[in-house]
Amino acid sequence: MEYLNVALAKGRLAKEGYKLFKKLGYECSELEEKSRKLIFTNEDKKIRFILVKASDVPIYVEKGASDLGMVGKDTIIEENRSFYEVCDLEFGECRFCVAALKGFKYEYNKKIKVATKYPNVAKNYYLSKGKQVDIIKLNGSVELAPLVGLSDVIVDIVQTGKTIKENGLEIIEDMFPISARLIVNKVSFKVKNEKIRKIIEGIETIKEASDGDNKL
Amino acid sequence: MFDLKYQIPQGVKDELPDYYSTKENIINSVKEVFKSYGYRHIATPTIEYYDVFSSINSTLIKEDIFKFIDSSGKILALRPDVTIPIARIVANNYKEKTDLKLFYISKVFRMNGDKDNLDKEFSQAGIEYFGDETRDADGEVIAVGIKALKKINSNFQIEIGNALFFKGLIDELNLDDKTIEKIRVLIENKNFVELKKFIKKLKIKNEVKKVLIELPKLYGNFTDVIKKAKTLCLNEKMKRALIDLEKVYKRLLDYGYKEYISADLGLINHLDYYTGIVFKGYINNHGRIILTGGRYDKLTKEYGKDLPATGFALNIDELIKSIGGKKDMFKSKYKIDFSILYKNKNRKNVFNIADKLRDQGFIVETKPFKKSLKEYINYADDKNVKKLLVYKEDILKLIDIKKNMSTNIKTKDLFNFIRNSKVVSVH
Known part of the structure; x- marks a missing residue:
């Protein structure tokens, strides 16, 4: 039988994602040890996990190098690649927001400067509102940009809002919620149908069960 | 900056002899299947008016079409698809209610936006079946696709649905x-x-x-x-x-x-x-769709005719990618039957002999004899030359590279010798 290849976004999402696979019976002891390896195989269960940078998960899945991927909706929207998005994993939940210095107001005849790690998300958001903007792509510490006058606002993901507040910014627009998703290569979805369907159903069952827990 | 003179644009490729030989064999095999169902070969221009593609509903994304302008200011397009030109041809040249089965093998061109991992030029093989609105025609077209794929890679799935x-x-x-x-x-x-x-x-x-x-x-x-x-x-x-x-x-x-x-x-x-x-065709462990098709009864209406139609297009380059290591199965090995060495004064006679051999189906090359024989033997070994012939007027020295043997043959007996020793072309 062929291996099922799963791309996990390095970091917290990989941990949460692996937990889910473990619950489904796809454990991989190698992955639980501290190591610098990037590829982990469970020969019995014919499953192979690979650890990649979050923003690379979509292309691994689109190209079929991985059959499945676990990645945040933020990365999915930003990368805009072609695959099936089959399951909301309901972890890694946060929101896309626009934040600015306290007291900031849009001036309607002025092009505003937007700093972000997500240029596509920001561009599409402002395009849909019919606003002209200059996008400044940064790779980290986006909160800094308005403070030093690099940009007027920032577009970023916000979980608790603590970082935003501590840097003297405030959220001025709530864009949309995001969470981790299970994505599937379009061809794998068909040719490894049985295995993948079982995983999706398994995840749905786990989700339902934990919903019940919350109510209790 | 790169020196562009050495580069090719993203999304296009050079097709070197080994690749092309595989491709040629695969195309021939697909072509034979199409022909065996009674489909006839057709070709459309590489350049058409942009309006042919832009003015009608199709599967194309208009932004993906390569456009340029002719000397009178009209917009031209590099063929992004073959079905639409074929519908144009059929509507212009045939009357309604004709049963028409056509196939094509053509390169098509698409810009594919900013997706630089997609081909901008690739070969499509496809069939179009006009004039039959029955499920039998739908079934046949899918069956032709399956038969063609089976010859190359039987590890595939065809998915069918209904837009209705x-x-x-x-x-x-x-x-x-x-x-x-x-x-x-x-x-x-x-x-x-x-x-x-x-x-x-x-x-x-x-x-x-x-x-x-x-x-x-x-x-x-x-x-x-x-x-x-x-x-x-x-x-x-x-x-x-x-x-x-x-x-x-x-x-x-x-x-x-x-x-x-x-x-x-x-x-x-x-x-x-x-x-x-x-319908769509997938190959296991290949992340891309290789075949798409379906019924498009409205297309000829755009050209004022009313002909039901169904067909598919198969992406030959994706198909080759999908067979990976098995590519060599389809490759014809480069071989030469005879390499004839001659002195300048004998050139005319040697060209004559070479031509006769070629007419009999052999692959023959001729070379002026200027270096040592040993060098030519090394060359022959290297280039997969089966036999070396050294022309010495009345006598030909025949060196069989593989068997490491040499014989002298009378020139006038060469063709008898070939016939009797049952030498056959390597192709």
Whole structure:
């Protein structure tokens, strides 16, 4: 039988994602040890996990190098690649927001400067509102940009809002919620149908069960 | 900066002899299958007016077309697709109610936006069947595709659906085009998550909501899918769509192709173009679709004729990528039957002998004898030359490279010798 290849976004999402696979019976002891390896195989269960940078998960899945991927909706929207998005994993939940210095107001005849790690998300958001903007792509510490006058606002993901507040910014627009998703290569979805369907159903069952827990 | 003089643009490739030999053999094999069903070869211009492609509903993305301008200011296009030009040809040259089976093997060109991992130039092999609106024609076209694929890589699946099933469902949705398009994209991309969230908010009947949510799940084993889909029909059109699908399936069973067929009712792209049965082909462990097709009864209407039509296009370059290491199976090894060495004064006689050998089907090259014989033997070994002939007027020295043997033959006896020793061409 062929291996099922799963791309996990390095970091917290990989941990949460692996937990889910473990619950489904796809454990991989190698992955639980501290190591610098990037590829982990469970020969019995014919499953192979690979650890990649979050923003690379979509292309691994689109190209079929991985059959499945676990990645945040933020990365999915930003990368805009072609695959099936089959399951909301309901972890890694946060929101896309626009934040600015306290007291900031849009001036309607002025092009505003937007700093972000997500240029596509920001561009599409402002395009849909019919606003002209200059996008400044940064790779980290986006909160800094308005403070030093690099940009007027920032577009970023916000979980608790603590970082935003501590840097003297405030959220001025709530864009949309995001969470981790299970994505599937379009061809794998068909040719490894049985295995993948079982995983999706398994995840749905786990989700339902934990919903019940919350109510209790 | 790169020196562009050494580069080729992203998305195009040089096809070197080894690759091309594989490609040629695969194309020939596909071509033979098309011909064996009575399809006839047709070719369309590489350059056409942009209007041919831009003015009608098709599967093309207009931004993907390579455009340029002729000296009178008209916009030209590099052929992005072959079906539309063929429909133009058929509408211009044939009367209605003709049965016409055509095939093509052509390069097509698409810019493919900013997706630099997609080919901008690739070879398509396809068939178009005009004038037959029956399920038999639908079945035959799919069967031809299966037979062609089987010859190259039998590890594939053909998924069939029916555009009418979703069109029937749209009739039940009292929604604006924009919303319907959003739903369509979510279903096509099997985006279960966003689909559920989006539909929840809509003001439509619950039974319709249920069908919309179930639709992307209607894929896999043909019989199971149809059985489940039958419980979800909301009107005659949807029922009709399933009956038609079953009819095509029955025909494919009679072709003996059960193992290759599955169903997907979520195949709902290009709804303005496809009018009935649609299908896609996948190869296991290859992440891209290699074959797409379906019924497009409205296309010739755009040119003022009314001819039902169905067909498919197979991406030859993706097909080659999908066979990976097995590529060599299709490669003809480069070989030369005879390499003849001559002195200048004998040139005319040698050219004459070489030509006669070529007429008998041998691959022959001639070379002026200027270096030591040993160097030519090394060369022959290197280039897969089977036999070296050294012309010495009345006598020819024949060196069999593989057997490491040499014989002297009288020049006038050469052809007798070849006949008697049963030397056959390597090709």
